Amino acid sequence: MTAAQPLPDPTTAPEEPAVATPKAPRLEALYFALRNPKLVVGLSIVLLFLLVGLVVPPFLEHTPGERYAPPLLPPSAEHWFGTTQFGQDLFTQFVYGIRSTFLVGFLGGGIAAVIGMTIGFVAGYKGGWIDEVLNMLTNVVLVLPTLAVLFIIAAYVDSYGVVTQSFFIGMTSWPWAARAVRSQALSLSSRDFVDLARLSGVRPWKIIVRDIAPNMSSYLFMTFILLFGGAVLAAAGLDFVGLGPNDGMSLGLIMHQAVKWGALQLGVWWWFVPPGLGITAIVGSMYVMNVGLDEVFNPKLREM
Amino acid sequence: MLKFDRVTKVYKVGAFGGGEFTAVRDASFEVRPGEVVSLIGESGSGKSTLGKMALRIASVSKGKITCDGIDVSTLRGHRALKDYYRKVQGVFQDPFSSYNPIFKADRVFSMIREEYYPEVSQSEWQDRVAEALKVVRLDPNQVLGKYPHQLSGGQLQRMLLARALLLDIDYLVADEVISMLDASTRIDVLNLLADLKARGMGILFVTHDLALGNYISDQTVILYKGEIVERGVTEKVFSDPRHPYTKKLFASVPQFHKKWEEVEAELRAKEAADTSTHPYHLEEGQEVPSELVQVSEGHYVQPFHRRAAV
């Protein structure tokens, strides 16, 4: 047995033509990522909003709640998005709203991702009764009427900010992620290389983190994106029905106030259209990005 | 000594674990240092399950497996298991699935170093790896720093053997290690096992291939549907098979210089010539006991009904 050319044997490996650019599965992914219009467009929009939310607020003279301008002004050079019935600047509200939208996304999605992935990995890797118990827990949370629970919590908690809201959303939205991660981890755990890691005396958590997770990194990333989008939507829903943070500003809250003060009847479109579009744009771009990522990571979907 | 003592493995199947499936029943045999024991059986015979139990990848339902006197299933905690894996290691069937595809193949060595020899200096470690690779006849320059898909199946399996050598193990479970390798190079990997045996290693060689088992092993264990039907010194089992299943297996394996009919005729003739009744012949209606019966020194068979068709 000497120099073995990795002969791409056409009879046994029909899936993999001899593209073998050996070292670079990651570079290859990047190559396809930059050429995927869905991913590039989605990512650009999300980054644009994120940038606005991060950079703009310090430059604004007023706070979102401050009543200083004439009421119900339509968009103008002075007030880009117009003003509310109380003379608050809608652009200021919008920018702060984006901030909290991302905060909810990262925090809520992040908490859900951490819980869901932890439970999914442990259940999938360990199996046996641990799996059964975790499965039961997952199913219980899965069938909880999430919105109702959030209603109750929101109604009883006094100081209720964006962070608290994110926390509750995160705590209730992880089950599907746990299930998805579990099934992937389960199939990877039965691979020989995982057994070999066990035989090398590697601790279970290390096997999960270093052998199993890297093999599904794209999958985990996509799971996070979906959780992010889900958290944003859940927060918007809560805000819109009036269960939003009582100290803070969010896109959903703007819409809630617009409806509450009759912006629909008054035809004050600038009060409710921008926040609605903002949420749609952010979540929509996320989903488009997700489809793009799927195409990048899954060679079968790649358009050659 | 790696000793299997009436080992049974029962899997729970079906919804709520209601059903049971016995993969291995009352299997007893031993692997001594410097000895190759081949565990021969068809798919579903439980041969791989036995190997997995010895490696503690699967648990033992009943009976016990002891390694140099220590009951393997009593090893609790990470520390104890880790020490056990210093003595007992495994190599599996599919070389490509044994390596994490996104990392370089030599990671199997660095994992060992990280877990067992963190104090060893880099240069000394490299020497040790080179030494182990030499034993398995690999050129370090050709295999280190490469991804699994850049290496051949034979090279990958040799690297796993080298990995086991780094731990200086006493026993190796080799589960169908060459069945996926190319015909012209597989025998060399098999010979390596013989070399390891000569170094005093005890090897449990799991295979479905009679010829390979015969070539390499000192002891042979024939498994059928989870039960050992015949075991003993390889020469005796191969030259004088007694159990109907063993005979059927021998008559079915394709050989080079004998056609199936000839082999079958030989076995028939032998059977016809032997009209005496042996202790391992059961009366009609008698249950098959779990204990094997001695045929001759170092050759045991599970009692069977004389005209039993397998």
Added chain:
Amino acid sequence: MTLEVSDLRVYYRTLRGDVRALDGPTFTVADGEIMGLAGESGSGKSTLSKSLIRLDGRMRYIGGSVTLDGDEMPIWDDRAMDEFRYKRVSIIPQYAMSAMNPTRKIGKMIAELLESRGVRFRDVRDELHRRLELVELERDVLDRYPLELSGGMKQRTVMVISTLLNPSLLIADEVTSALDVSTQRAVAETLVEFRDREFVKSMIVVTHDISLVYQIADTIMVMYGGRLAEKASAKTIIEMPKHPYTKMLLDSLPEVGVKYEDKRLSGIPGSPPGLLNPPQGCRFRDRCPLADKQCLEQPPFVEVESDHHVACWKAE
């Protein structure tokens, strides 16, 4: 002659260039002959068997001809091959057992297959029943789903289906490699019986297991690196091979009864050549102990003795 293949070349298209998987074999399969086709992975044996049925997307016909019972098969034309496929040349694919649609009853599947080939199911039903009986399958397998059958039963069912229209040539691609030894034998012997009963005229049995084809084949053809190495009667190949590759390969295979203490076998050093840019001349050259300058030129596949063809300059 049932089958005449002449200088057939089929390459695989890849981004880096053509993989010369099948590089010009010329051979014949006589009427009633069961030919074992042996070789390691990458030898071209699977490419050859696939080429005689259907070229898949990445396979490219380069040249050469295939004649079945005197008619040229247009293997480069997928459509035109429909005339031959199943009716005159049929295959038992490697993963036949898993290829069956699990949600379709077997009988229904057969009927659909026949209709799609323009044959009425009713016309062949009696024959189908007879043949199922012959392979010891109950008639009611037709009313069952593939899932309900064991591996051996599925394999026998597929054998009956693929030979139902009495094709001239049957290609059995690694049909026994997924089976246990005891089932393996029954399946292999059924192949012979199909030939004896003239359900098929001739047969190519593709396998990596030489000892298996030795049991059932009349002749054995050994391939290496996309080319033919040797073809002769099964007995001759096993007992008096002439090509160094065949010799060394056989010497590396342990047989029941051989123990390493008595006779330590050794493999062939090196590994098969890459076929993307295969070496010039004999493809076994790098691993061959007899190789010299002459081997830089490709050895022709010639008849050195009656019915014994070898592609080696050193073969006497």
